[in-house]
Amino acid sequence: MVESAAVTASLAPARPLGALAAASRVLPAARLTALGDAARLVFRGREAAIGPAGEAFGVALPREACRFNAGNGRFAFWLGPDEWLLLAPGAEPAPLFAAIEAATAGLPHSLVDVSARSVGIELAGDKAAFVLNQGNPLDLSLDAFPVGMCTRTVFHKAEIVLVRHAPDVFHIDVWRSFAPYVWELLEDARRELA
Amino acid sequence: MTNRFRTASGGRIDRAAPLSFRFDGQTFSGFKGDTLASALIANGVHLVGRSFKYHRPRGFLSAGSDEPNALVNVARDAARAAPNLRATQVELYEGLKAQSQNRWPSLSFDAGAVNDLAAPFLPAGFYYKTFMWPAGAWKRFYEPKIRAMAGLGVAPDLPDPDRYTQNHAHCDVLVVGAGPAGLAAALAAAESGAKVILCDEQAELGGSLLSETTATIEGKPAADWLAATLATLTARDNVTLMPRTTAFGYFPHNHIALAERVTEHLAAPGPDLPRERLWEVRAKEVVIAAGALERPLVFPDNDRPGVLLADSARTYANRYGTKVGERAVIFTACDAGYRAALDLKAAGVSIAAIADLRAEVSGELPSRALAAGIDVRPSTVLVGTKGRLRVASAQLAKVTKGAVGPAETIACDSVLMSGGFTPSVHLFSQSRGKLVWDGAAGAYLPGTSVERERSAGACRGVNGLQRVLEDGYAQGEAAALAARTYTSPARGATPAPAAPSRSIPASAEDLGTDGFIGATPHGRNPAFTKAFVDWQNDVTAKDLKLATREGMRSIEHVKRYTTTGMATDQGKTSNMNALGIVSEALDTPVPKIGLTTFRPPFTPTTFGLFAGAARGDVFDPVRKTAIHDWAAEHGAAFEDVGNWKRAHYFPRAGEDMHAAVARECKAVRASVGMFDASTLGKIEVVGPDAAEFMNRMYTNAWAKLEPGRLRYGVMLREDGFVMDDGVVGRMAADRFHVTTTTGGAPRVLAHMEDYLQTEWPDLDVWLTSTTEQWSVIAVQGPKAREVIAPLIEGIDLSKEAFPHMSVREGTILGVPTRLFSVSFTGELGFEINVPSAYGRAVWEAVYAAGERFGITPYGTETMHVLRAEKGYIIVGQETDGTATPDDVNLGWAVGKAKKDFVGKRSLLRESMSAPDRRQLVGLKTTDPKIVLEEGAQIVADPAAPVPVPMLGFVTSSYHSAVLGRSIALAMVKGGRARIGTKLMVPMPTHAIEVEVVEPVFYDPKGERLNG
């Protein structure tokens, strides 16, 4: 695998939500923010590889279903019993990729760079759950969806990864081409909070 | 106009807040808190509609959601018109405009009423017996006439501009109905700490308590207790109160759908508010406290305006301060008639007489009526009414030993009837609970539950205010307790019904359980009477009897034959009486007749509510590639491919599609073009067993494919037919970069996961979708290498180092890339995969670098033409789910030596290699200018008699600018053996001669691939 270390400064990464975010209203009850670039890796593998992968990433991969671990500004999200999404905001994927591959060499696993596959949206405020529940059928009470939980789920007709960072702070990770759809429906859902 | 029929005081209306509204163009006034119905009644208006079939004048029957007659069209403006709204549920606001329906030219003179005269010839099901001759006349003549007469309101003809939103909610206990039982249940559950939602269809919570003037609860007047209880519930964090919210559907696993009317009652709704909101509630436990509905009595001419349900008249008086008339005759089979009489009398309505179907009249309420000097007549029936647009008199007759005596006419302007109460079991029945006939109660009551729900109060036959309150409290407590041990939607063992942990003393008139089901005796010639069972659909007692005479024995048959219970109230007022009449006609007990199933919705529910936000651009996701905006800025026309938008072609000024595509094609063949292939599905297959997995999933052999090489892969379904195809790159011994068709991406990944997880979990290989990770920029044409060479670092692009069908990793302008040497055009070609964040930037850089070669962006249409010139198939266009690899000339891609792969066994069936299977061939029209129609059929003899034997069909067809002629691909029976022969493509007016040719029209030797 050859992964380029640095990207030429002349080519700036595109932000699929840029225009929508710029036109968005400030509504304190449900603030909507398009998050910046991040390294995203999908790690999948057998038992032996899980520990070393977490060590190399710097955040242990959670073994409890639908939970995430965080540390040093990085996150390891449990997505399935052999699948984790490793998120490092602001980081370049290549060095991370290399480090984890090195630590898991010879152990059955799969590591794939999906940094550009999705974009992040933060939804925060008293009414964040109310807004999310207009397109998501999960029980978002703190009992059922506590802080520290993450899961793939749906928002209307799009698949998302939904993360709860704080009682009123959610993070949505959504595939790039679905992001405007999710954003527009979030906007529609919070319209009545104006 | 003044409110001539207002009571002097009382009611829950705000007399300090007058409102003006219009009905059928006339201006009226009412008060805040009125419904359209109560306000019209206050103005003396009872004629509000016409019946469905006979167009008979109709007035209000009830005061609630069971109203079958008073349907109106309410329009805020031309686009915001809603037909068939019940005036009894329409809350009054300043400036409300309502229109009556189903009448022409006017409500008071309706030409359709001629049907009423023809009624003897229009019995139930008459249309099944006639209108058959001459054949064809039904569609041309009779049906249009019938259709014009049928229907109620008028559908809006402008798109609805209002919004509808949808919310999911979860709770421990959902209480449906905020009458006394529901309030007590909510209170009990809330006190137990449960998270409670309490909803009610009415504007105010309180149910029957809203109409109480004399009852007391826990020592307080009912209204005060209600206010205090609502204050208590409102103050609790664990309770959500939802007025104007109808629980309309009970779906599997305690999934209850509620419709909340958010702005319908507002004079000037805010633009950001939805008109209605759908609540999809998932409740651990449900308490149904839906109350009971008063039953009409079925007697001759019981449908004149001014004839209404007694308890509804009481509600109009007590709750809305409105008198239904000045002089009322009451016809009752239970004590509710007396309670209404007393309350109306107190409100200033004179009670001409009470006709009581019962022989024995005793008890508190009748005694009070007698004491009040009301003319009470036991064993008396109404045998008719008179009056044109409003009841003017009633005929009363004594029943002696079943014989109806002579009638006495009593003048009146209203007739109030009460046949007793029918428990509202709709939601329980929707939940699939079994209803049980209770002979003592004369009603179907909830029996065995299926879902995690329980009924409380009048809807399960409990009566008497204190008993209802205490039952509600007990069910609320039990529900909260059950919610605490919830593990799954499946209902556990039903706990024994608990006694309420506290008593809720209350005093109110006890109505008992008397009532009547069926048609009351009248002694008149049934042929000349109309005693209505279903008001809206004009179903009379004699229609039901006719149905039974004609052999309809099941209630479902009777219902469908007569249409009883199929009106917009869905039988709320009619079902039980119909059962009674059928039971009598067939001399069979009611429970043997059966009961029609209650279906959602409880009351009619707006389509927009279900559709919610899904409209226009967010009806489905609009998926756009990272390069989309560039294409849009450069004038591309787009096409929908699945939910992707793909650039279709890039017209220049003055060009149509044909011209643009011709130019784009020529540019690629002559120099170089670029194409956004980002929508192709991509899957990263990684792990030590990756090659073995690929071997099993694809027809091809993968073991020997070296890292750095590409191979075209074919995937079959297990039934042997082509499912998908795509180029696969081996990135490393344990890593494949798999591409799929645009539409096939999710399907292929799911197919792979299925086999991997369930058939071969032992394989050490994992799948990750990378469709959106990579932007794919295809650079195709003789100059392709020259265009990209200056941009690429770390890859030797020479022919020798980087032959056709190879993949290398490097960078392009510093951006990491997986560079494929691959062609879907037949020209030298590359596909640049870059992380999609850089897709547009790299695209622009390539475009800039290509300018000196006249690089031409092209769209999917040109891509299709170029690949067709080369005979490359598109899965889904050349294949339709019935093609084997060999059928589409891909037999070479099937690894014959492989023991097994998905689909292999199916290919061994004899039919799969039959010589007359359709095979992929090329077609050339004899006249090169003619472009065949895609989908056109191919025959040997177009003049053959119908059915003309068909040999195949055209799958792809284009004008090839490079070849200067039309080309087509086709699937033809035994096609390969027909190459060189002529066939015909018949069109409606003529047939086109074609020659069957090899399906490669351009550079058949493939010499251009290497540039």
Next chain:
Amino acid sequence: MQKFSGFELFRRALGGHKSWQPQWRNPEPKAEYDVVIVGAGGHGLAAAYYLAKEHGITNVAVIERGWLGGGNTGRNTTIVRSNYLFDESAALYEHAVKLWEGLSQDINYNVMYSARGVLMLAHNHHDEISFKRHVHANRLNGVDNEWLTAEQVKEFCPPLNIKSMRYPIIGGALQRRGGTARHDAVAWGFARAADSRGVDIIQNCEVTGIRRGPSGAVEGVETSRGFIRAKKVGVSAAGHTSVVMAMAGLRMPLESFPLQALVSEPVKPAFPTVVMSNTIHAYISQSDKGEMVIGAGTDAYTSYSQRGALHITAHTLDAICELVPQFRRLRMLRNWGGIVDVTPDRSPIIAKTPVPGLYVNCGWGTGGFKATPGSGHVFAHTIAKDAPHAINAPFTLERFRDGFLIDEAAAAAVAH
């Protein structure tokens, strides 16, 4: 059989309609019949009628678990059309349409066959090719079907939104002879006509077993009302086919799914034809009564519960509101479910079975109503002759073993 006509209606009206007799008898089952049909839906009753009328076999019982016409016959959206792609299908459904066209007169019962046209909408290039392939094949098979441009679609059905939508309409395929019929009337009409020819229709009689003799051949059916002997048993049990066939020891290539439909409140005429969109999954027509009759898709999982999920209905109404946005303010009056059995190739099975004397008519998926008379007609032939009619000869069970599938689904998504 009392004749039905306008004159009779008039004549009997003068007597207060007292002289109408039952449309069918309510007989006790006999010990033995020549043929027992399991299932008194439209298909079963039609088969009984044609057995009596065309083959002179009148010692026939149609036994029904509930009430006649109470299954899918009374629960569907009543669409009739024959513009199917493959020759085999076109022949079968066209056979039915031809019978529909004279059915009211044949059985003296107004089934209200209304050739209002069935318009199938194309939203993308793939739809267009597929529909044009249908149009050409249909024409050569003598089945009417024509391609309309988007403008012609709008002209034929003015309420449709064709432009300002997520997937604009680019054209459509119109079968003018397609339309709707009155579902209950079809069941009742066939019941009355079969009954008058001597067929016993036995309701509230559930089949509990299929008895086979030592040779393996059918001897009769066990029912909740006792054993009924018959050398020939035809199973026409819609969603329950697998259950009934299992009684004879046969495994079927069938899965049963919930299928939902709904109607709006009645309104004055506002929708002139039948419109179907496979791409966004909706179909709609307006009944004579004024209700918009709307079909939803099947739920994802097999079920005999006769009900489905809210989100299936909601997606259907999304699509309807997208196609006809002025209907957003209309209201759903009634929503119900049926059970449809679906074959792997979405085409029916009308055939002999490996069990001598046992015949099956099943697998109609979401589209059985339209075939009712044609299906009954060829099923009767198959039972009477112990051999298929030329029209249903391809619709065997063995086609799955041999790979001769008739895959309408492959070419046209769901076949409603």
Next chain:
Amino acid sequence: MLIITCPWCGARPEVEFRYGGEAHIARPADPSALTDAEWADFLYNRTNPKGLHAERWRHIHGCGRYFNALRDTVSDFFVTTYKAGEKRPDIDASSGGSK
């Protein structure tokens, strides 16, 4: 919309899942050894019972796992769910609280 208990993620709404047809129909180890009739039986014939049904679901918009379930096709209530590869639990419909 059913509530389905994913063996990993717990109770979730049906829209997160994809139905996968009848369970415990293992792909033959050596398909080429089968007759056409045996192969067709594997490919096409289904039990389609009215009552307890062993079936596959995939938590496609969740953990992505296939798993098996026992569901009463008359009531649509689940009796249990279990991981792919595990044996069908020896339960009949009446014991699962599906009535």
